[in-house]
Amino acid sequence: MTLPFPILIIVVPLISAFLMIVIGWWRKSLCYPLMLAALAVSTFSSVAILIHVMAHGTLHYYLGGWDPPWGIEYVIDPLNGLVAVIVSGISFLIGISSKRLAEKDFPEKLVYFNCIFLLQVTGLLGIVVTGDVFNLYVFLEIASLAGYALIAIGEDGAPFASFNYMIYGTIGACFYLLSVGYLYVVTGSLNMADLSKILPDLYHSKVVLMAFAFFAVGVAIKMALFPLHVWLPDAYTYAPSSVSSLVAPLTTKVGAYVLIRIMYTVFTPEFALNTIPAGTILCWVAATAALFGCILALAQTDLKRMFSYVLIAEVGYIALGVGLGNRQALTGAILHILNDALMMASLFLIVGALSYKEWPRKIDAFRGLHRKMPLTMASFVITALSVIGLPPTCGFFSKWYLVLGAIEAKEWLFAAVLLLSSLLNAILFFRVIEKAYFEPVLDDPHEGKPKEMEIDEAPFTILIPLLLLTAGVLSAGLLSGKIVSGVIRFAIPATF
């Protein structure tokens, strides 16, 4: 198939990122429309590809005209296509809101900010679309380097947090590169489909086992899975709001996608779950992550830091779904990739709106916020209900599938962990909601009359994407049946 859409997803943001510097030299005001145009083309291409793939089956695109396994190919199947739509769609919405947020924080660096923003999106989309393990490493490093640069622009502790992130991230990417090297030494191929054909004869070999171990640790670092999550809270708290609303929903989800792709497509499920106990280890680690994230989030007073720990817990849910190894759990994991991206984007954009209006981020300072920014707080309530897992928001449905999967695998402990963490999330978010809605700011401490506050919402370019994301949270929940039966059912490897 020579439909050019798979390559347009990546090439348009890439060329636009560098055209932006040339155009920014000439006229600065054209940079933001160029960024939005590039992201819109990407979103349109990924939606078109998903529709094509659902109708006609897996799409292959050979780069340079060389057939695999000699050349690099881009493979889009339903799993790929769904994650590509998620990444490009959310980056488009965040791109719309990034202008005001970036203008507030660093007005003199807008051209370079837009350029690196597009490079980050290019890297993430490249990871999702490619079908070659080494090409995945290249795009992983593009996304990571752009991430380090973007996070370092933030407030006071940002460069040091970004430096820590860089040390961790480099270790993770190098471990991934080592696993690619081990697989190449043993099989002679770098193409994912080719590897999955050659590897089954070699499962007894220790080299393949080491390759799996290296890749698992490397991806766990990138995904911020429990013991290796240490870089995440600092990096995402000190990053500027325009950046954290982009990287927070997407980077860890793309890492989870890489986990699913390599664990179940390159190394077949029979190897990953039966021959070696990777599924069991992953489940235990993920369950610890889910509890740990929620408990540590309870201890935070800064809203953004609390959301970073909630993100660690959410990654734990996805990893639990991947590790349980049956159809229901994997459906829950893939659905949770979609839901969590929407929820985290909305949560971090709420923090961005608050910081734009210079409202302090400490939870204690949230009194009377529902009078000042009613729409923002309404989105917060809906997203909070989704994180807790109440119907009809999307969070309920992915947790439902995960609990069903845990019950089907007869792992009662993990089902209990999922329910307990929902309870902890409820405590977490209701704490904030109570402060914002039910504690009035008193005009005069003796009188007891609530202070008159005028509505002072964030500007439209921040508010509209936020409301769209919240509407997405609701509609992903209402349409989740269609999403599962229409897309996710085909995204799961057939051997389940």
Next chain:
Amino acid sequence: MIAFFEDVIIQTVCRILTPFIQLYGLYVIAHGHHSPGGGFQGGVILGASFILLCLAYDIKEVKKRMSEQWNLLFCSIGVIIYAGIGALCLVLGGNYLDYSRLHKILFLDPIEARSMGIFGIEVGVGITVMAVMISIFLNLASEGEHERELE
């Protein structure tokens, strides 16, 4: 900040050697097919020629010849050449980076067009790598003042 130290011998030798170094860098880029070399290596040598001048002379002198704005532009132009050749192949009907389609513009047969296509890519890579090497060195040598002057 280290003070600028003038020495006639160093300055003269560096000034004479720099064009030869740049010529060698261009040779390495162009002969990537026939000997060890290619875009990245040639780009580093080209960048090293500017860095040699920075070491011998004051940084401001070198900035008169390669200003920061042109540095950034070279970065982007190199990548635009790379991605642009790929897009050109796309427009001419092949897959992305399928250089054999360039035979329509270059009036060669498809196999030679592949060779010329790779050469174009190497030139783009070389320009970008040169600009990035100079940029990294200027950033470190001027302790970050480099970026302040851009604003």
Next chain:
Amino acid sequence: MELIVGKYNYWMYILLMMIGFYAMIGKRNLVKKVVGMNIFQTSIILFFVSTAAKRGGTIPIVEHSSHGVQAFQYVNPLPHVLMLTAIVVMVSTFGVAMALILMIYRRYNTLEEDEILELRKQ
């Protein structure tokens, strides 16, 4: 004995990787951490290139006068090409690391990790 002498390239890469890893984690100065990161990445490059070597093989450049390419005469070129990319990634990461270190120095006036953590607590 065959295990040690026959596979000495793997032992070298493991040794270098562990030195780099220790430097990244154990040293307190940020520049030493970056040096350790470089050593870590270089060891992986060494591993890849050493797996490409063949006894009696020559560099993977085709001479134009030859009649055809016989693969056993040349060293495996694919890991070399992959490592070109990895070297570029290493240099870019080093550039970003240096820029970050400059920003940290401008802010805290020190490059020792424990002093920076002390200053951040205040």
